[in-house]
Amino acid sequence: MSSDPGVSARRNLERARQSVQQVHQAAIRHRDPSLHGVADEISEIAMMLGHDAGPVQEWRPCPVCGAQPGANCINTPGHQKTNGIHPERTRL
Template sequence: MSSDPGASARSNLERARRSVQQIHEAAVRHRDPVLHDLADEISEIAMMLGHDAGPVQEWRPCPVCGAQPGAHCINMPGHEMVDDMHPERTRL
């Protein structure tokens, strides 16, 4: 029986991603921008440590169209969208 030495690290990283997503979901539910900021800070620290923070961009407000966390971006003239989001929203 062989074991994967990276399995534990991947499992822990996935747990961290789910936790950050749950913080964003709580922020949407409670309309608390501080929780969004804290989740973003955790994601930035993870990226500085070389870990993928996961797809959390939909939980950020959009600086282009003003879409609130958890809501889709709104198509605006003169602004391109990638995968139905403004690229500015996807940058940490």
């Protein structure tokens, strides 16, 4: 067992990211957009506390085109994409 407190902190942060991702996946499965809002709020609070929310575009749907987690965004009139995703998708 490691005595490095950073190891435990990183492990807990990864658990938190996975939990938030599960909330997003439940939102998709149950078609409940309010769950996306809850997961985003948790991530935003974590960021205010100085924790990295991780690559949000990987676990949240696009608010512009509705692309599901893991999928690239589709072209939408009036919205530019960067590296295959809409910038709005990466904002909390």
